[in-house]
Amino acid sequence: MPTGTGTDTGTGTETGEGTAVTLENVRKIYQLGEPVHALDGVSLSIPRGSYTAIMGPSGSGKSTLMNLVGCLDTPTEGTVIVDGKDVTALSERERTRLRGTQVGFVFQTFNLMPRLTALENVALPQTFQGVGRDERRERARDLLARVGLADREDHLPSELSGGQRQRVALARALVNDPALVLADEPSGNLDTDTEADVLDLFAEFHDAGTTMVVVTHERHVAERAERIVHLLDGRIERIEELEGVGVEAGSGTASGSGPTTDPERSRESRDGRENREDSADRS
Amino acid sequence: MNPLEYLRIAWRSIEGHKLRSGLTTLGVVIGIAAVIAFVTLGASLQAGIIGDISPDDQRNLYGWAADPDTEGGPLAGAQPIFSESDLETVEDLEDVDAAYGYATIQSQAVSNGEERVAQGDGVIAAGPSYVRNSSLEEGRQFEMGEREAVINPAAADQFEDNVSLGDELELAFLGGQTATVEVVGITDTSEGLSPFEGFESSPRIYVPTDPYYAEQAAGFGFGDEGDSEGDGDGNGDGETRFLAIVVEAESAAQEDVDAARDAATAYLESDDSDASEFLDDDLAITFQTSTELLQQLQDVLDLLQNFIVGIAAISLIVGSIGIANIMLVSVTERTREIGIMKAVGAQNRDVLGLFLTEAIVLGVIGAILGTALGLVAGYVGAWYIDLPLVYPYEYVALAVAVGILVGVASGLYPAWRAARTDPIDALRHE
Known part of the structure; x- marks a missing residue:
């Protein structure tokens, strides 16, 4: 997998293993009385290890695009390839399986299971993949530690702050080591300080090799990415490449050469930083 | 998952x-x-x-004659058709161990000489083996032709001085006659001994059909308390008829019970029996064991x-x-x-x-x-x-x-x- 194509060019190869998601001339038409072209011929390639923001006014097709990339929906026309698999050709079960293993979701409203603890929430996707309980819990504990919530694993979502909930959601999104993490307005319900913390965490995981796709309508959130895809009326208006972005460009370059989300590696490289996250969280 | x-x-x-x-x-x-x-x-x-059905009871067949269409429990619609000689013949049948009549005697009161206790029913006339040895607490079965009785604990306890073996009781019957009996046995339970009585607990006095039922059947107002040598012929014309009879099979095994039932029914329905003169489409003989009766x-x-x-x-x-x-x-x-x-x-x-x-x-x-x-x-x-x-x-x-x-x-x-x-x-x- 680490073929060295995790570049910042944004035009990665269309079929190669270096591409997490490829959309080819995708159309999505809803029949609401009269046909509504939510997406009207979108072609986009998201390389592995990249950090992409999708912006656009409401009604521009952001949500539809997100649903397609997240394997929640299938296009009316065109192809969507996630992790090398053509989503349109998959059965519903296979699509669910692909979504469960290769896509991690982070939602604006966190969407944690209210009666499961933080640890159980993080472990939930693996539950559906038939991973054993002990292995699951170990993995979830590891990820909770990485997002700085090692001491909150038995708390219910209602006992956590918004920022903490979003960290749990991020840990859950990463638990199956997915091809990409899809975040829908991840900081929409957070105050400015907490937003910065969560976005720092995004950058951190991106630096460790995770492919990030963030859907947002806020410029400063989008600016944390490597490039911004602007949508308008179901089409890509323009793609804006951002230079020298993200925190600590140096480490970003370093991990960009090996675009994997190996938890062991990335944890070792970040021990010092976790403590800082911890203290920031409590404030 | x-x-x-x-x-x-x-x-x-x-x-x-x-x-x-x-x-x-x-x-x-x-x-x-x-x-x-x-x-x-x-x-x-x-x-x-x-x-409530004791194992000894299993070989007893309870018989009565009634309209076959009659619904109900034991003795429902029963008519008195069985004569003394019928019983004697049935008892002599090969497959039958014993046969005797069963009747309840209408009574008024019981006295132990000092104390008089009202008792409207619960005086039961039957054969000696009706009170099984296994259900006797003390004493023995009464004997046919003797003025003896077996009582149950409830009957014994109704007097201030508990009745014990050898005591004499005076029975006052509905017709005004009285009779004296000697208590020779006390049962171990106050519950009924057969489905004819019902199984509830109440005071009961068991006496031999001869002489008591014979006297009773001889008619009210006869008042012959001095008839101490009563011989079962009642008023002497041999017309004492029983409402119900009990036939004991050789054992409780189903085939023995069936054999006894068949033999008794065959005889009673034949022209040789006194009972047969009353039998027609509206009156048929039924023999059932306790179990069969309870089945209903x-x-x-x-x-x-x-x-x-x-x-x-x-x-x-x-x-x-x-x-x-x-x-x-x-x-x-x-x-x-x-x-x-x-x-x-x-x-x-x-x-x-x-x-x-x-x-x-x-x-x-x-x-x-x-x-x-x-x-x-x-x-x-x-x-x-x-x-x-x-x-x-x-x-x-x-x-x-x-x-x-x-x-x-x-x-x-x-x-x-x-x-x-x-x-x-x-x-x-x-």
């Missing part, structure tokens, strides 16, 4: 709604409890009745029990509708959770399994609580009516099976609805 995980997550949501889950299962609890309680009581009642009672009990269980089953159906209703509410309420689960990779069957498990858990909890409650109710009921307690264990297993069934039946549709929820809509759901 492994079923244990379904159980774990389903349990969380049941725990999360304790009151609602409790109220939901209540319907099932009540339904199952009612079924179990009534079945326990029914089984106990049955055991109580069967237990049991059939009625079974019918009644099925009826009540049927009503209880209706409350089970109501209970399952309750579960279905709550599950539907729960599916709607948790639409968002379903969306989350599907987004993170839950297959349709996982969602189906989760909700079905939840319904089944509710059903099984209801069944277990209902079974416990039903057994307690059955225990209290059996204790209250003084019955031997018999737990119908097969019904306990059945109750749990019904609980699972109720869960599946009521959970299937809601779970199916949950499973086909569209994750995109579900995630947007508020």
Whole structure:
């Protein structure tokens, strides 16, 4: 997998293993009385290890695009390839399986299971993949530690702050080591300080090799990415490449050469930083 | 996904709604409890009745003549047709061990010389072996032709000075006659000795048909208390007829009982017998064992029990509708959770399994609580009516099976609805 194509060019190869998601001339038409072209011929390639923001006014097709990339929906026309698999050709079960293993979701409203603890929430996707309980819990504990919530694993979502909930959601999104993490307005319900913390965490995981796709309508959130895809009326208006972005460009370059989300590696490289996250969280 | 995980997550949501889950299962609890309680009581009642038949009684055939169309228990519609000579002939039959008449004598009072106690019935005339040796607490059986009696503890206790063996009692009959008897035996139980008497406890005095029934049958107002050498001929014309007879087979084995029944019936229906002169289409002889007689009672009990269980089953159906209703509410309420689960990779069957498990858990909890409650109710009921307690264990297993069934039946549709929820809509759901 680490073929060295995790570049910042944004035009990665269309079929190669270096591409997490490829959309080819995708159309999505809803029949609401009269046909509504939510997406009207979108072609986009998201390389592995990249950090992409999708912006656009409401009604521009952001949500539809997100649903397609997240394997929640299938296009009316065109192809969507996630992790090398053509989503349109998959059965519903296979699509669910692909979504469960290769896509991690982070939602604006966190969407944690209210009666499961933080640890159980993080472990939930693996539950559906038939991973054993002990292995699951170990993995979830590891990820909770990485997002700085090692001491909150038995708390219910209602006992956590918004920022903490979003960290749990991020840990859950990463638990199956997915091809990409899809975040829908991840900081929409957070105050400015907490937003910065969560976005720092995004950058951190991106630096460790995770492919990030963030859907947002806020410029400063989008600016944390490597490039911004602007949508308008179901089409890509323009793609804006951002230079020298993200925190600590140096480490970003370093991990960009090996675009994997190996938890062991990335944890070792970040021990010092976790403590800082911890203290920031409590404030 | 492994079923244990379904159980774990389903349990969380049941725990999360304790009151609602409790109220939901209540319907099932009540339904199952009612079924179990009534079945326990029914089984106990049955055991109580069967237990009253002593093994020695099993070889006795109770016979009477009545219209074959008559419905009812022993002696219903019985007519007095059996003569003394019929009984003697039947007793001599090869397959018959003993045969004697059975009659209750209308009495007024009993006195032990000092104290007089009113007694309207409970003076029973029969053959000596009617009071089986095994049911004698002390003393012996009375002898035919002697002025002797066996009494039961209830009869003995009704006097201030308890009656004991050798005491003499004076019986005052309805017609005004009196007779003196010597107590030669006391039974060990105050319950009836045969289905003719009924099985309830009451004071009873057992006397030989000869001389007492013969005297009684001779007619009221005869008042011949001095007839101490009564010989069973009553007023001398041999016309003493018995309403009922008891025929003892050689043993309690079914073939011996059947042989005795066939032999006795054959003779009594033949022209040789005195009884046959009365027999026609409207009067036929019936011989039944205690077990067979009780079978009728049991059939009625079974019918009644099925009826009540049927009503209880209706409350089970109501209970399952309750579960279905709550599950539907729960599916709607948790639409968002379903969306989350599907987004993170839950297959349709996982969602189906989760909700079905939840319904089944509710059903099984209801069944277990209902079974416990039903057994307690059955225990209290059996204790209250003084019955031997018999737990119908097969019904306990059945109750749990019904609980699972109720869960599946009521959970299937809601779970199916949950499973086909569209994750995109579900995630947007508020």
